[in-house]
Amino acid sequence: MSTQEIKIKEIPYNKVLKDAMAQIPKGAFLTVQKDGKINTMTIGWATSGVMWGRPVFVIGVRPSRYTYSFLDIESEFTISVPLSQGLKKQISFCGTRSGRKTNKFDECDITPAQSQLVNVPIIKECELHFECKVVAKHQLIKELMDSTIRNRHYPEDDYHMIFYGEILKCYKLI
Numbered sequence: 001m002s003t004q005e006i007k008i009k010e011i012p013y014n015k016v017l018k019d020a021m022a023q024i025p026k027g028a029f030l031t032v033q034k035d036g037k038i039n040t041m042t043i044g045w046a047t048s049g050v051m052w053g054r055p056v057f058v059i060g061v062r063p064s065r066y067t068y069s070f071l072d073i074e075s076e077f078t079i080s081v082p083l084s085q086g087l088k089k090q091i092s093f094c095g096t097r098s099g100r101k102t103n104k105f106d107e108c109d110i111t112p113a114q115s116q117l118v119n120v121p122i123i124k125e126c127e128l129h130f131e132c133k134v135v136a137k138h139q140l141i142k143e144l145m146d147s148t149i150r151n152r153h154y155p156e157d158d159y160h161m162i163f164y165g166e167i168l169k170c171y172k173l174i
Helices: 013-026 066-074 088-096 104-108 145-153
Strands: 008-010 028-034 037-043 046-051 052-061 076-081 127-138 161-174
Touching: 013 028, 013 046, 013 076, 013 127, 013 161, 028 066, 028 088, 037 066, 037 088, 037 104, 052 066, 052 076, 052 127, 066 161, 088 104
Parallel strands: none
Antiparallel strands: 008 161, 028 037, 028 076, 046 052, 052 161, 076 127, 127 161
């Protein structure tokens, strides 16, 4: 799948975090690429801050997810945030279907566009984009988790791998 070129306006990540964090519980796109294959999934949980003196996006991906197999090898990702409400159907579809079985870009009529620094495209239809490189990861440990969270979100013991992605670039499309 080819990607389209874009024009951007770079923005300091901390100037748009409030907008990004307000949208993420409603859904944003986490996109990965491996061996020429692109996949995107919906994320509804994330946080951002400074770790090791670097700006990071912290995301969780379950090892059972198709996206995990990409991230575990390539260690780059983009987060594309729809600031308008025009992509609700696409967010829902990408959060309920596996990229193993379907091409989400074709099914949702969303467009991969060339990123600036990483080898992973962004979603052209979104307004805000973060390009990230994984600098650390760790597996959630059952015994170290509050039981109310564990019981509600992990009834099948399928704990997220937590990825710390250094934010290399943040921008809006123009």
